Amino acid sequence: MRAWQVAELGHAWDVLRLAEVRVPEPVVGEVLVRVLAAGLNFPDLLMCAGQYQVRPDLPFTPGLEVCGEVVAGGPVGTRVIGAPLPAGGLAEYAVLPHGASFEVPGALPPADGAALFVTYQTAYFGLHRRAALRPGEVLLVHAGASGTGSAAIQLGRAAGARVIATAGGPDKAQVCRDLGADLAIDYTDGDFVPAVLEATSGRGADVIWDPVGGEVFDRSRKCIAFEGRIIAVGFASGRIPDIPAGHALVKNYSVLGLHWGLYRRHRPELVAETHAELLKLYADGVVRPLVGQTRPLAEAPQAYRDLAERRVSGKIVLIPWTLAA
Numbered sequence: 217m218r219a220w221q222v223a224e225l226g227h228a229w230d231v232l233r234l235a236e237v238r239v240p241e242p243v244v245g246e247v248l249v250r251v252l253a254a255g256l257n258f259p260d261l262l263m264c265a266g267q268y269q270v271r272p273d274l275p276f277t278p279g280l281e282v283c284g285e286v287v288a289g290g291p292v293g294t295r296v297i298g299a300p301l302p303a304g305g306l307a308e309y310a311v312l313p314h315g316a317s318f319e320v321p322g323a324l325p326p327a328d329g330a331a332l333f334v335t336y337q338t339a340y341f342g343l344h345r346r347a348a349l350r351p352g353e354v355l356l357v358h359a360g361a362s363g364t365g366s367a368a369i370q371l372g373r374a375a376g377a378r379v380i381a382t383a384g385g386p387d388k389a390q391v392c393r394d395l396g397a398d399l400a401i402d403y404t405d406g407d408f409v410p411a412v413l414e415a416t417s418g419r420g421a422d423v424i425w426d427p428v429g430g431e432v433f434d435r436s437r438k439c440i441a442f443e444g445r446i447i448a449v450g451f452a453s454g455r456i457p458d459i460p461a462g463h464a465l466v467k468n469y470s471v472l473g474l475h476w477g478l479y480r481r482h483r484p485e486l487v488a489e490t491h492a493e494l495l496k497l498y499a500d501g502v503v504r505p506l507v508g509q510t511r512p513l514a515e516a517p518q519a520y521r522d523l524a525e526r527r528v529s530g531k532i533v534l535i536p537w538t539l540a541a
């Protein structure tokens with residue numbers, strides 16, 4: 217089968233090589249799927265560069281999530297979504313480990329299926345399990361037009377929160393409004409802190425979704441409400457911020473770490489429950505993954521470059537060769 221492989225670490229678009237490899241063989245408990253769609257994620261970029269928590273042996277195939285059709289090891293023909301481990305989605309076939317494949321309706325478009333996994337699970341765990349977001353609270357979503365941000369806006373609205381989003385540029389700000397944000401702030405046009413304070417009568421946001429880190433995290437501490445919760449989701453800016461304990465004390469707020477992947481290891485039953493809840497929200501039309509681009513798998517290197525250079529809103533989903541024609 218054809219698969220993209222990384223044999224040396226670096227920028228994904230520089231190091232990805234197309235290879236002819238053996239179809240992986242599932243062991244007991246694993247399922248083999250024919251990949252129908254593969255979702256790209258920011259962590260793939262980190263993994264290709266050797267900067268992610270998970271460092272697969274070289275060479276490896278990147279790609280954290282797929283929607284596929286079971287061809288061996290499980291109910292053949294069933295459509296599932298899930299995470300190949302530790303990587304492996306950018307290929308014609310992928311193996312999903314035990315407990316890491318989740319059935320979806322056969323009619324679910326594969327691109328939506330692939331995009332309904334990592335970012336939605338992450339956003340759901342962050343908002344509900346970690347931050348215990350309540351109806352009527354103000355949720356500030358940074359990078360609202362990103363993969364995780366777009367999911368957080370939709371899930372925040374679904375939870376009954378008032379959602380404020382930030383984004384880089386007027387087009388992305390409009391994307392946030394279209395996703396359901398009550399207010400979208402184009403941070404290229406001015407600081408988000410006074411805008412958030414003005415919109416909340418000086419209180420600030422109860423929950424802040426921060427996948428950016430760096431200066432964005434530092435500034436977020438200026439507009440967090442009393443008893444607020446800042447969720448440290450990621451550091452797309454490239455800088456991991458320090459958390460000043462004294463400031464958290466005097467303003468009475470919390471900083472919550474979020475590593476969704478650990479729930480798969482420690483609390484897999486919660487991941488399955490969240491999958492069921494996400495499918496219900498999808499069926500009710502409450503959430504719709506923002507698939508900004510659907511492209512052939514052949515374009516993986518350029519697609520990763522577009523992701524890294526912030527040229528996409530929502531998710532990029534790749535469709536394998538045999539299906540893309």
Ligand SMILES: NC(=O)c1ccc[n+]([C@@H]2O[C@H](COP(=O)([O-])OP(=O)(O)OC[C@H]3O[C@@H](n4cnc5c(N)ncnc54)[C@H](OP(=O)(O)O)[C@@H]3O)[C@@H](O)[C@H]2O)c1
Nearest residue numbers: 258359362363364383384427449450451452453474475476
């Ligand atoms: N905690 C977890 O379990 C978990 C799970 C998944 C992802 N993550 C992390 O969450 C972060 C976002 O992931 P994602 O999939 O949502 O990413 P994404 O779709 O690629 O979006 C990242 C966004 O961050 C903003 N950004 C600000 N500074 C940036 C910079 N220097 N380079 C690139 N983007 C920058 C951009 O939005 P603007 O153009 O609007 O500024 C960009 O669109 C990543 O750090 C990822 O590793 C964490």
